[in-house]
Amino acid sequence: MKILIAEDEPDIAMQYELALKDRKHDVIITNDGEQCLEAFYHELEKDEPARNRKMMKRPPFDAVILDYRMPKKDGMEVAKEILAIEPKQRILFASAYVLETLVDSVKTLQQVVELIQKPFELDPFVDLIEDKGIYSELEKLNVNAKEIKDLNPTHQQVLDLLEGLKKLQKGRAL
Known part of the structure; x- marks a missing residue:
């Protein structure tokens, strides 16, 4: 699977990366919302010829994992922008933010996204992604x-x- 992660805590990002790469996934780590969008757009550009020929039927990533609170652009802003371009992109929020507030916020997306509240064990996290x-x-x-x-x-x-x-x-x- 090809997975894009936006996580501003380096230790947590490294744990995600190690757990996912251990299960043979292709992982791109970004440190903030802007970097995440840059990586997303870069992947879209790589697939642009297929998109123009209507050949690409799947989103550029199997999953995009977003922290809710990040520098430059928060996870909600990133999710809105990604879903506006690619409505079928799978998005998971991995956040320590208060669950009720997070649930209320994702309702504004008017699309299904998944939530997992920190702290969590890595194996169930990877199982969810898989x-x-x-x-x-x-x-x-x-x-x-x-x-x-x-x-x-x-x-x-x-x-x-x-x-x-x-x-x-x-x-x-x-």
Whole structure:
């Protein structure tokens, strides 16, 4: 997976990077909101020829991890800008900010984003990014998760598959 992280605390950023690289993910670390947007735009520019030919159907990153409070631009500003350009981009807020305030703030985005409150253990954090819980639910529905992973779907595609299968299963149970 290709993951963009905006985290202004160097020790925390290093922990994220090590945990994700240990699981073979491609990670870009930025220290503030402006750097995060620069990295995002840089990745978009690399894919511009494919976008012009309507070939690119997925966001430039599998996940963008944002701290809520950062220098230069906070995570909410960054999320708004990214989602305005790429509405299907998966965004996760990893923040120590008061959860209720964070939930209220992300509602202004009018799009689904994920929240994980600091402090947290790194393994569950990486599992969340990798959609381990979703794949586990798919396996309970007798789906071969490995075959699905091999297709390299986006997070939204995996969620849609799970929801569709749940609806089918519910229809059969009636």
